[in-house]
Amino acid sequence: VAPALMPERQSRPGVAVRELAVRAVHRVNEQGAYSNILIEAELAHDRLKGPDRGLFVGLVRGTLERQGALDWALDQLLARPPGQLEPLVRDVLRVGAYQLLYTDVPAWAVCDTSVHLARRLGGRGAGSLANAVLRRLASSANDLSWPDRFSDPVGYLAIRQSHPRWLVTRWVERFGLDETTKLCEADNVAPGVTVRVNLLRTTRSDLAAALAREGIVATEGRWAPEALHLSGHGDLRGLQAYQDGLFIIQDEASMLAARALSPRQGERVIDACAAPGGKTTHLAALAGDGARVLAVDVNRTKLSQVEARARHLGLTSITVSEGDAGRLGELMPRCADAVLLDAPCTGLGVIRRRPEVRWRRSPPDVVAAGQRQQELLSGVAPAVKPGGRLVYAVCSFEPEETEDVIVGFLSSAGGRAWDIDDSPCTLWPHVHGTDGFFYARLRRSRIGPEEGNGAF
Ligand SMILES: C[S@@+](CC[C@H](N)C(=O)[O-])C[C@H]1O[C@@H](n2cnc3c(N)ncnc32)[C@H](O)[C@@H]1O
Numbered sequence: 001v002a003p004a005l006m007p008e009r010q011s012r013p014g015v016a017v018r019e020l021a022v023r024a025v026h027r028v029n030e031q032g033a034y035s036n037i038l039i040e041a042e043l044a045h046d047r048l049k050g051p052d053r054g055l056f057v058g059l060v061r062g063t064l065e066r067q068g069a070l071d072w073a074l075d076q077l078l079a080r081p082p083g084q085l086e087p088l089v090r091d092v093l094r095v096g097a098y099q100l101l102y103t104d105v106p107a108w109a110v111c112d113t114s115v116h117l118a119r120r121l122g123g124r125g126a127g128s129l130a131n132a133v134l135r136r137l138a139s140s141a142n143d144l145s146w147p148d149r150f151s152d153p154v155g156y157l158a159i160r161q162s163h164p165r166w167l168v169t170r171w172v173e174r175f176g177l178d179e180t181t182k183l184c185e186a187d188n189v190a191p192g193v194t195v196r197v198n199l200l201r202t203t204r205s206d207l208a209a210a211l212a213r214e215g216i217v218a219t220e221g222r223w224a225p226e227a228l229h230l231s232g233h234g235d236l237r238g239l240q241a242y243q244d245g246l247f248i249i250q251d252e253a254s255m256l257a258a259r260a261l262s263p264r265q266g267e268r269v270i271d272a273c274a275a276p277g278g279k280t281t282h283l284a285a286l287a288g289d290g291a292r293v294l295a296v297d298v299n300r301t302k303l304s305q306v307e308a309r310a311r312h313l314g315l316t317s318i319t320v321s322e323g324d325a326g327r328l329g330e331l332m333p334r335c336a337d338a339v340l341l342d343a344p345c346t347g348l349g350v351i352r353r354r355p356e357v358r359w360r361r362s363p364p365d366v367v368a369a370g371q372r373q374q375e376l377l378s379g380v381a382p383a384v385k386p387g388g389r390l391v392y393a394v395c396s397f398e399p400e401e402t403e404d405v406i407v408g409f410l411s412s413a414g415g416r417a418w419d420i421d422d423s424p425c426t427l428w429p430h431v432h433g434t435d436g437f438f439y440a441r442l443r444r445s446r447i448g449p450e451e452g453n454g455a456f
Helices: 015-031 035-045 051-065 067-075 087-102 107-122 124-143 153-160 165-175 177-187 204-213 252-261 278-286 300-313 325-331 363-383 403-410
Strands: 193-197 217-220 227-231 247-249 268-271 292-297 318-322 336-342 384-394 418-427 437-444
Touching (some): 051 087, 067 087, 067 124, 107 124, 153 177, 204 217, 252 278, 252 384, 252 418, 268 278, 278 318, 278 336, 292 300, 336 363, 363 403, 403 418
Parallel strands (some): 268 292, 268 336
Antiparallel strands (some): 217 227, 384 437, 418 437
């Protein structure tokens, strides 16, 4: 991903980094970019220095995270709804409002830099608008009106925690107000960095010690024996330990999904939706690089990332293949001892990682995702040998994408030969400190031919 264009040299301190932040927010809102990828690309570009790096990340994340609340506040001060403003100018106002309402940046500095930026990006009129709106917001931040928390608790929660109302409504119906508040709060906290130790090359304690020598604090994960949580780090990819393939960045919940498949030496394993390969490489490592792991993905370009990850970690047991997971059972019947289906999903479990996801999804998306996942599961399952295992995983905890998919599959004609092998597992950001994630392990009954057709 190309980083946002560098703004022209600014005489005013602090304007350049804010312009980069506004342009990044704009690309997310208007062009469908993902904030975590844009942020990573910008930081890798290395033109922002020192405190500006943290400021950039905070402004982009914070603005996208709090966008619902910011628009609610701006709406009270604008003659027309924020949605009707020129998009780049609207994003200047949002980034300015974020700083006024959620950071310690002095109001004069926010107004000064925002007005300058609005004029530069939208002309003199935009500058005047930013001046009027942000100065009023600075002086009236404590007098803003919010939905009434007693007569409209869902509306209050949705605006104050900046989540879409439809999502808060469905969560409150499922979990109640208190639990939903905690979940929304967890969505608004940026996750720290978790890495998966390459246990084929080092141990968790040895890697922690090596990182400590670089000034990085590494604490053991609570759930996966190869997880380390890091703090006090800069660019991890510059570290010798990274270049030596001793770890990759991965959330702990994802590690548990690969572990649930328990791949072993000598087995045939398929990762049906593999790219970019976080779980494929974990599956290969768990089998001591002694299984035959086939990584399938519909996206050829992203499959090269699987190959790059395998090379980086020194794994030789992975083969990649472009293809539709939904046809695996038909093309490779009873071939695999173990299959992972980490299905495409709404991503509503990883809002804390991609704050904009909350604004991109709607109720029909959840239903459509569930239908697609069930088709994929039904299409993948026949690739498993009788007696073999299948793990279904998604980074969502919506029922349509989780339990309903499993129940629907087990009650279908193709699912009758299958059982749930272990209780399905759901991980929650506010409970486990991981991404929101669901996985279920299924086992195919032994009735039927014992041998596969040896196609891979
Ligand atoms: C949740 S991501 C997988 C993440 C991956 N397992 C990892 O841990 O790095 C879902 C993947 O499914 C792929 N995909 C979507 N539809 C597919 C299909 N019909 N067949 C195969 N892959 C598909 C997408 O390209 C995407 O890479």
